Amino acid sequence: MRTSELVFKSLRETPQDAEAASHKLLLRGNYIRRLTSGVYSFLPLGYRLLRNVERIIEEEFDRVGAAELLLPALQPVEIWRATGRIEKMADVLFGVEGKSGSFVLGPTHEEAVIEAMNPDIESYRDLPKLVYQLQTKFRDEPRARFGLMRTREFIMADGYSFDADRDEMRASYQKFYGAYLAIFARLGLLAEPVEADAGSIGGDVNHEFMVASIIGEDHFARCEGCGYQANIEAARAGDRQAVEVDGEIEPKTYSTPNAPGIESAVAALQALGVDVEIGGMIKSMLLIDEAGRPVLALLPGDRSLKVPHGMRLADDTEMAGFAKGYIGPQGQSPRMQVLADPLIRTRPSWASGANEPGSHTVGLRLGVDFSVDRFEDLAVVEDGDPCPRCGVALSLLRSVEVGHTFQLGLTYSAVLPQARFRSVSGEELPYWMGCYGIGVTRIPAVVAEQYGSLDGDAVVWPVEVAPFVVSIVGVGATKDNQVAETSARLHASISEAGLSVLIEDRNVSTGVAMRDLELIGSPIFCIVGARSLAKGVVEVRDRIHDRTIEVALDEVVETVVRLGRELASERR
RNA sequence: CGGGAAGUGGCGCAGCUUGGUAGCGCACCUGCUUUGGGAGCAGGGGGCCGCGGGUUCAAAUCCCGCCUUCCCGACCA
8 A cells, every 4th residue: 555545644742532542543644533521443553553453353263263243332221221331320321212212322232242143052952052242332422532442332242142051151251361362362452351340241250351551540560479460349458467455545525517528527626636647547438238128348548439239329318317427337336237357456455436426536446335237348449458369469450341251141141031942951041141342442452552662753553453564665665766666666575475565655755754654653664765776785774672673675575574464463 | 520631624733822714744635756764845635723602893802601532640538
């Protein structure tokens, strides 16, 4: 392809609404263009990049025996009502009212795939079955971010597995899991599988594939000691040394008017000369469990609450009858269930709200002044917390979620009567499902973060995803016939050799040509110029290792092909 | 949804404080000269100054309302 044929007009300055390096690069290099917040067009260069990503995914899914299909984006609300996810996912659903009924723009496709597969899965003989699709999905995200990182319309690669029992489901899961590792390796991404929370998709065992990146929206905890890794939503900390309750301390209550909340309470107590710190306060949070009963959760004041599964925070009406801002654990236990993070065992005494407005109590002892019904992980893990497996300090890494695999089990089949098959013994049984998603449109951004310059003015794409593996520039080609002819011949023969190749054919200065090609990001450059032609050579630049070699004219194609192969197999 | 910043030719910005009818760089068009790392000279085109209302003889500029975009946060009683 020629640069003149590409829809390509590079930007010399970065648009002001780009913050992330990948976003700057993608805009400056004419890969994408925003239509509205979180909605992007892929221009020819960006689409070539995207197609390469898709091709890699398709090849690896095919390899594990999954068959590609395509499901509708436009889905009748009825199938969403049937699984109850019309409510569960309400905050991200885009609805469409048509003359022919109410529809949902699919944010995910579990319902649709079950409908599509239903007549084809009748018997155990039809199982296992692995399928996948690449589809545009729609989610009304509260906030789109960082260009392609989080968008409202995006493409996702979705694998689905259908199995007769748990063991077979696990075997299917392993197949996709293996395909995932192969895909991310080919994309040049160091994606780490971490234990995760299943969220609104449901199911039991699941892994997120995380790439450490400064534009990540997630954090995961990693243990250097034993390799334990978990998303911060799911991470647990190991036990800390419990501390003996101090028998000498007596509770004392202070008047602290207008000091709701931990921080103002500490300030108010300190103003009274009391020696307290934020970490020595108990944060008492009112939760509501599945049965609608109040539950009190206790954790240190400097910690964040991880709301336990099936529970939610109480709203203002449910808090009527409680001293909002001054809740404490004293005397609560018989009235309602009191849960506490194990960290509540690590101090001899605590300060807390006194259960009446404008008062706080210090010197509260666990088991003496307040009691706990159950200890449970309630605090979000922080940097330096001990690993739950080996006790070594955990570190927290900012990261991007590029994929998520789930063992759904019977989550969907249990509620959908059509999700059944006939077993060997003739019984009708629900089938076991797994689902496996990769954020396809997000990948170019993540790869660009990793392989692009900080200010977004150059990138070196990995060979397998590069829009063009080779870029040719003929220096002074408009004036020099020999340069022009040699470049054109190289372009034709490299293309014939099977590599994607771009030739600069616009009448621009060398500086402009080079800057633009750096934005397009081919890992290999061929520079043809009168100076080197006089010596019978062409400059071949390996941009990954930043090496330039002079290659005899008749060996250029062979050299470039070999270099391309080497660079593709190399792990950067 | 809460907080912050910003909307002026395609892109980056100035002008706004102190109202007088819009300017710079890049990009674009024409011509000539250039071409081994974002060329030079000369000429030229393009803007309901985000939208609506108000104040005023007069509004990009002052006042009110709205919209859009970006960043941070969104459960911490």
